[in-house]
Amino acid sequence: MPSSIAVVTSRGAKRLAGGHPWVFRSDLAEAPNVPAGAVRMADPRGQPLGWAWWSPQSEIALRRVDRDSEAAIDRSWWRARLAHAIARRAPLATLTNACRLVHGEGDGLPALVVDKYDRWLVVQLLSAALEAQRAVIVDVLNELVAPDGILARNDASVRAREGLSKQVELLSGTVPEEIEVNEHGVTYLAAPWTGQKTGAFLDQRENRVLLGAHARGRALDVFSYHGSFALHLARGAESVTAVDASAGALERARVNADRNGITTLACVEADAFEFLRESVVRGDRYDVIALDPPALAKNRGSIAGALRGYKELNLRAMRLLAPGGLLFTASCSYHVTKAMFLDVVRDAAADSGRPMILRALTGQPLDHPEVLTVPETGYLKGLLIENGG
Ligand code: SAH
Numbered sequence: 001m002p003s004s005i006a007v008v009t010s011r012g013a014k015r016l017a018g019g020h021p022w023v024f025r026s027d028l029a030e031a032p033n034v035p036a037g038a039v040r041m042a043d044p045r046g047q048p049l050g051w052a053w054w055s056p057q058s059e060i061a062l063r064r065v066d067r068d069s070e071a072a073i074d075r076s077w078w079r080a081r082l083a084h085a086i087a088r089r090a091p092l093a094t095l096t097n098a099c100r101l102v103h104g105e106g107d108g109l110p111a112l113v114v115d116k117y118d119r120w121l122v123v124q125l126l127s128a129a130l131e132a133q134r135a136v137i138v139d140v141l142n143e144l145v146a147p148d149g150i151l152a153r154n155d156a157s158v159r160a161r162e163g164l165s166k167q168v169e170l171l172s173g174t175v176p177e178e179i180e181v182n183e184h185g186v187t188y189l190a191a192p193w194t195g196q197k198t199g200a201f202l203d204q205r206e207n208r209v210l211l212g213a214h215a216r217g218r219a220l221d222v223f224s225y226h227g228s229f230a231l232h233l234a235r236g237a238e239s240v241t242a243v244d245a246s247a248g249a250l251e252r253a254r255v256n257a258d259r260n261g262i263t264t265l266a267c268v269e270a271d272a273f274e275f276l277r278e279s280v281v282r283g284d285r286y287d288v289i290a291l292d293p294p295a296l297a298k299n300r301g302s303i304a305g306a307l308r309g310y311k312e313l314n315l316r317a318m319r320l321l322a323p324g325g326l327l328f329t330a331s332c333s334y335h336v337t338k339a340m341f342l343d344v345v346r347d348a349a350a351d352s353g354r355p356m357i358l359r360a361l362t363g364q365p366l367d368h369p370e371v372l373t374v375p376e377t378g379y380l381k382g383l384l385i386e387n388g389g
Helices: 010-017 075-088 128-132 134-145 157-162 202-212 228-233 247-259 272-282 300-320 338-352
Strands: 006-008 022-024 028-030 037-042 048-054 060-066 098-103 112-117 120-125 149-154 167-173 179-183 186-190 218-222 239-244 265-269 286-291 321-331 356-362 381-387
Touching: 006 010, 006 048, 006 060, 010 022, 010 048, 037 060, 037 128, 048 128, 075 098, 075 134, 098 179, 098 202, 112 134, 120 134, 128 134, 134 149, 134 167, 186 228, 186 247, 202 228, 202 286, 202 321, 202 356, 202 381, 218 228, 218 272, 218 300, 228 239, 228 247, 228 286, 239 247, 239 272, 247 265, 272 300, 286 300, 300 321, 300 338, 338 356, 338 381
Parallel strands: 006 037, 120 149, 218 239, 218 286, 239 265, 286 321
Antiparallel strands: 006 028, 022 060, 037 048, 048 060, 098 112, 112 120, 149 167, 179 186, 321 381, 356 381
């Protein structure tokens, strides 16, 4: 007799025991006879396995949220879980007014993203079970954070796999088109309704500070978006060039530079691969370079092509580095592992013919927790490299 409990195969139960919260549809021995939402799980012998988000249409059928089957997934559960995630970010409060409050599985709240931009929140509900609990999530966020408004950037393509529609929707209060972000003394405008991700790239905050501390001479920000690295580089460099393929992003970079009183920024609308190639041919030299491409590997099938892309970009950037110059190079492709990225940058260093020194290896900041047993929570890696030649 089908019940409201999800029965998980012993293979699925083993995966849960290993610290990974997902149960794939192929490991669902018996589907619960209830709509999307929170359900209890059990193994084939009836042993309780805790609570999970149930997604009837998704390949990821269940995402465990609580190991305790006796827990009640109610308003006070949500309050405790969200308050815990928010408390984790407390050290950032004096450094920035924008950070990720909830990083999905990284915060024990699978498929939920909550980003804070000053007095506003931008959320992403990326599973059918969360959509079913939307009211309580909004209610508790209003209680805990008291924002002026909450926007849902539910236009992420993964929603389709859950059978959910794509939409950008105001959930509470009002949210402006642009929000001023203060990040370690630099200000820029985030665009919550239309910008990439939820309006800005919060995950590179500390890396911008890291590279900014080394800024001097001629600086280059490749894949600049709205100039986030460039603004930090301009604090110490004599000149900064920001390169991006998006004219709109560069327009905002210019506005952001003005807001910070920066007069040394040059914006170049170009394909970054081409720009770097031509700069190498011209024999240009830079003292500091940020190289932060979009995810070149969107899926497993595109890893090989992505690695060729990373190799080209990094080799060209290394060739542009003045002796003693510093390159910060990043990959945000989940499918390109830390080891793969290090290998590809090593290959580029070999071809550059110069001794490239690894100065720092960076991962995700405090507000984007990467849980070791849940590889999907980690995607961003960065290397700070010095041209020792
Ligand atoms: N460094 C930025 C984030 C970069 S996101 C920050 O810290 O905020 C990636 C950027 O690459 C986007 O702005 C996108 O417009 C740009 N982009 C994508 N493909 C490109 C290409 N081939 N050449 C130049 N820019 C590109």
